[in-house]
Structures are given as C-alpha cells and as structure tokens.
Amino acid sequence: MDKKLLEQDEQFMTKALEEARIAFEKDEVPIGAVIVQNNTIISRGHNLTEQLKDVTAHAEMIALTSAFNYIGAKYLPDATLYVTIEPCNMCAGALYWSKIGRIVFGAKDIKHGYSSSYSKSPFHPKTRLSSGILEEQCSLLMKTFFENKRK
Amino acid sequence: MDKKLLEQDEQFMTKALEEARIAFEKDEVPIGAVIVQNNTIISRGHNLTEQLKDVTAHAEMIALTSAFNYIGAKYLPDATLYVTIEPCNMCAGALYWSKIGRIVFGAKDIKHGYSSSYSKSPFHPKTRLSSGILEEQCSLLMKTFFENKRK
Numbered sequence: 001m002d003k004k005l006l007e008q009d010e011q012f013m014t015k016a017l018e019e020a021r022i023a024f025e026k027d028e029v030p031i032g033a034v035i036v037q038n039n040t041i042i043s044r045g046h047n048l049t050e051q052l053k054d055v056t057a058h059a060e061m062i063a064l065t066s067a068f069n070y071i072g073a074k075y076l077p078d079a080t081l082y083v084t085i086e087p088c089n090m091c092a093g094a095l096y097w098s099k100i101g102r103i104v105f106g107a108k109d110i111k112h113g114y115s116s117s118y119s120k121s122p123f124h125p126k127t128r129l130s131s132g133i134l135e136e137q138c139s140l141l142m143k144t145f146f147e148n149k150r151k
Numbered sequence: 152m153d154k155k156l157l158e159q160d161e162q163f164m165t166k167a168l169e170e171a172r173i174a175f176e177k178d179e180v181p182i183g184a185v186i187v188q189n190n191t192i193i194s195r196g197h198n199l200t201e202q203l204k205d206v207t208a209h210a211e212m213i214a215l216t217s218a219f220n221y222i223g224a225k226y227l228p229d230a231t232l233y234v235t236i237e238p239c240n241m242c243a244g245a246l247y248w249s250k251i252g253r254i255v256f257g258a259k260d261i262k263h264g265y266s267s268s269y270s271k272s273p274f275h276p277k278t279r280l281s282s283g284i285l286e287e288q289c290s291l292l293m294k295t296f297f298e299n300k301r302k
Binding site: 049055056072094 | 200201203204205206207212215216219220223224225226239240241242243244245247248249268269270271273
C-alpha cells in the first residue's frame with residue numbers, strides 16, 4: 001500500500017477512534033466513524049443505540065445522514081468512510097445506496113460484520129474497500145468494553 | 152392462512168399502501184410502511200430519499216425509528232411491520248437489530264430485495280415472515296411510478 005495513503009488512512013482512523021472512545025465513555029458499544037472528502041472530515045458519528053433507544057443509530061448511519069446533509073446531495077462518490085469496526089448488514093446496505101467512493105474499516109466483526117452474511121459484495125461496484133487500519137486499537141476498545149460488561 | 156389474520160394483514164397493508172401513495176404524490180419511489188402493536192398502528196413511514204437527500208430515508212427505517220421513540224425501547228418483539236415492497240439489505244439489517252416480531256411485505260423486489268443478496272435469512276430467528284399481501288396493488292404502484300419516469 002502507498003505509504004502516504006497509509007499515513008492518511010491512519011490519521012483519519014485515529015479520528016474515528018476518537019468517536020469510538022466518546023461512545024465508550026457513554027457506555028455505548030464503542031464504534032466510531034468519520035467521513036472524509038477532499039482531505040477534510042465532513043461528518044462524524046458514534047454509536048448511540050442505547051442513548052437514543054434506537055438500534056439503527058450506528059456510527060456509520062449517523063455519519064452518512066450527516067454527510068448527506070452537509071453536501072446537500074444523496075450520493076457520496078468522492079468521499080471515504082472510516083469506521084473502527086467492520087460494518088454490519090444494515091450499514092453495508094446503507095453504504096451501498098450512498099455510492100460512497102471508498103470504505104476503510106479497522107477490525108473485523110466476526111459475529112455481526114457484513115462479510116459473514118452476504119453471498120457477494122454488498123457495496124456499489126465502484127466502491128473501493130480497505131481494512132485492517134489501526135486494527136489492534138479498534139479491536140482492543142471493543143474487547144475492553146465487553147470484558148467490562150461481563151464483570 | 153387463517154382467514155382472520157389475512158383480513159387483518161390486508162387491513163394494515165392498506166394503511167402501508169396509503170403511505171406509499173403519499174410518497175408517490177411527492178415523486179418519491181412509492182414504498183410505504185406501518186408498524187402495528189396490539190392491533191394499533193404505532194408508527195408510519197414512507198420513502199423520503201429525494202426530499203431529505205438521504206438514501207437511508209426508506210419507509211421502514213423511518214417507521215422503525217418512530218416506533219422506537221413511541222414505545223421508548225429499542226426492541227420490537229411484539230410488533231409487526233407491514234411494508235408494501237420487500238425490504239432492501241439495509242432495511243433487512245435494521246429489522247434484524249430491532250428483533251421485530253413479524254414482517255409482512257407486499258410485493259417482491261427482484262432487483263433490490265434482501266432475498267437476492269443474503270445467503271441465509273437476515274432476520275432475527277424469532278421474527279416471523281409473510282409476503283404477498285395485496286401484492287398486485289403494491290407492485291402496480293411501483294410499476295406506474297417507474298413507467299411515468301421513463302416517459
């Protein structure tokens with residue numbers, strides 16, 4: 001992978017991790033996301049399913065709706081979503097509709113990640129995909145959260 | 152199928168069709184939904200992706216968030232969603248998370264319906280599923296909409 005792109009990906013994934021930590025502090029499953037266009041963060045989101053009592057309030061959904069509002073259009077072909085954990089089926093479906101240019105996720109989600117459910121790629125054919133960026137940090141936050149829950 | 156249940160399903164699908172017709176009048180892809188609990192409609196939704204410039208604003212998503220707000224809880228095990236057209240992958244994923252008791256849809260969506268993408272049922276194991284209720288009316292509304300678009 002291109003070194004400059006990797007640095008940029010890590011920089012923005014760090015911002016997604018900041019969102020995930022905000023969720024953690026709120027006792028929400030710690031997943032965070034940012035959407036970037038022209039090297040600028042245009043929206044942020046963190047999981048708020050408990051606070052909003054709404055299981056659709058995932059980091060990606062919040063960031064997507066915020067990005068549509070920001071750009072005033074319903075497609076995001078020039079944007080990149082950074083999300084700390086592999087999107088679930090719902091979020092993968094939303095990302096499909098958004099025609100987002102690129103998706104970068106940190107750690108895989110064996111239980112709820114889209115890749116365990118779909119028989120083919122759920123994304124738009126033009127959407128590029130990367131994963132494993134700051135994987136350990138993304139994963140550790142989730143692990144710590146669920147370990148604390150079991151105590 | 153039990154005759155009384157079929158009558159009830161048709162009654163509520165008629166209400167979902169009313170929502171779909173509102174979408175049609177707004178020049179939105181005409182899909183409508185209602186969520187019913189204890190024989191009462193607790194939320195309604197119709198597709199608003201154009202008006203909101205938000206591809207996540209599907210009838211089902213709007214009805215779900217409204218239902219969570221109404222009951223003040225994030226699961227809907229005692230509720231039934233009626234939706235005129237087979238849910239897409241995003242909405243199927245949202246319905247999974249909601250643990251909704253039952254899903255009833257009208258007409259299949261060959262192109263975007265969840266059943267063409269998932270390798271197994273995307274819903275919660277306890278969610279019951281029915282389809283084909285007022286199928287022709289649900290389908291005709293979509294057909295008319297897209298035929299008008301092509302004129």
